Amino acid sequence: MPELPEVEVIRRGLVPHLTGRTVLNMAISSQKLRRPLPAGRLREWVVGARIAAIERRAKYLLFRMDNGALLVFHLGMTGKLTLVQSGGPSRKHDHFSLLLAGDRELRFNDTRRFGFIEIYSPDELHQDPFANLGPEPLQEEFSASYLFHRARKRKQPVKCFLMDNRIVVGIGNIYASEILFAAGIKPTTQSGELDGSQWQRIVIAGRAVLEKAIACGGTTIADFVNESGHGGNFQNHLQVYGRAGRPCFVCQTPVSRIVLAGRATYFCPRCQK
Numbered sequence: 001m002p003e004l005p006e007v008e009v010i011r012r013g014l015v016p017h018l019t020g021r022t023v024l025n026m027a028i029s030s031q032k033l034r035r036p037l038p039a040g041r042l043r044e045w046v047v048g049a050r051i052a053a054i055e056r057r058a059k060y061l062l063f064r065m066d067n068g069a070l071l072v073f074h075l076g077m078t079g080k081l082t083l084v085q086s087g088g089p090s091r092k093h094d095h096f097s098l099l100l101a102g103d104r105e106l107r108f109n110d111t112r113r114f115g116f117i118e119i120y121s122p123d124e125l126h127q128d129p130f131a132n133l134g135p136e137p138l139q140e141e142f143s144a145s146y147l148f149h150r151a152r153k154r155k156q157p158v159k160c161f162l163m164d165n166r167i168v169v170g171i172g173n174i175y176a177s178e179i180l181f182a183a184g185i186k187p188t189t190q191s192g193e194l195d196g197s198q199w200q201r202i203v204i205a206g207r208a209v210l211e212k213a214i215a216c217g218g219t220t221i222a223d224f225v226n227e228s229g230h231g232g233n234f235q236n237h238l239q240v241y242g243r244a245g246r247p248c249f250v251c252q253t254p255v256s257r258i259v260l261a262g263r264a265t266y267f268c269p270r271c272q273k
């Protein structure tokens with residue numbers, strides 16, 4: 001499943017190719033994604049408009065159109081956005097495509113159809129559609145004092161706390177394990193028990209791990225590919241995720257695997273207290 005770094009890699013890959021381009025037409029399959037595609041509204045607000053900017057909020061890719069509308073993509077589990085020469089043969093599971101000026105076509109392909117596409121008109125944007133989401137982990141608002149205050153008196157394991165989108169966005173299962181390893185904190189620790197310096201380690205580790213993952217082009221565990229169809233290589237840098245029973249790179253103790261809130265969780269029992 002694409003997490004924040006993978007979505008950011010796609011965004012950075014698309015920006016130079018799509019910014020400023022006009023959408024000439026679009027194509028929509030009849031199959032339903034997680035939500036039905038709003039075909040009429042997409043046609044109304046996207047076709048004929050120019051892509052002014054491509055941004056990201058959490059795991060949402062946001063296309064700001066020059067008419068003030070916002071086109072939103074969520075990749076779900078298996079969603080892929082790829083840029084191809086227009087007119088190429090369509091593939092199975094292509095659900096949506098934008099035909100762009102300059103003979104380019106942006107295709108949304110999604111085998112399992114957990115992804116979705118949404119469009120907001122300028123009027124609907126008077127309210128922030130993402131108001132219920134916590135801060136971005138790469139921005140300053142994500143700080144030790146913010147986390148300390150949000151975690152106070154909470155018994156929830158720190159790993160689950162970090163994966164809660166209302167606390168901080170975009171930290172999924174792989175990166176939660178990796179960040180806590182880098183911070184030297186056991187995933188089962190109760191959030192309310194961590195002190196300011198431990199939260200500071202988590203903030204620093206969070207930024208470092210996510211930035212490195214972005215620099216590596218993301219993590220390819222199942223079938224993540226960037227906008228040009230290439231996988232990332234951060235999976236070669238994972239310290240604990242998926243390494244149960246294998247020696248910790250720091251202390252050689254076998255990496256442990258437990259299940260927390262239904263999700264596989266990896267840690268070094270010696271390095272993470």
Ligand SMILES: [Zn+2]
Nearest residue numbers: 248251268271
């Ligand atoms: Zn270790």
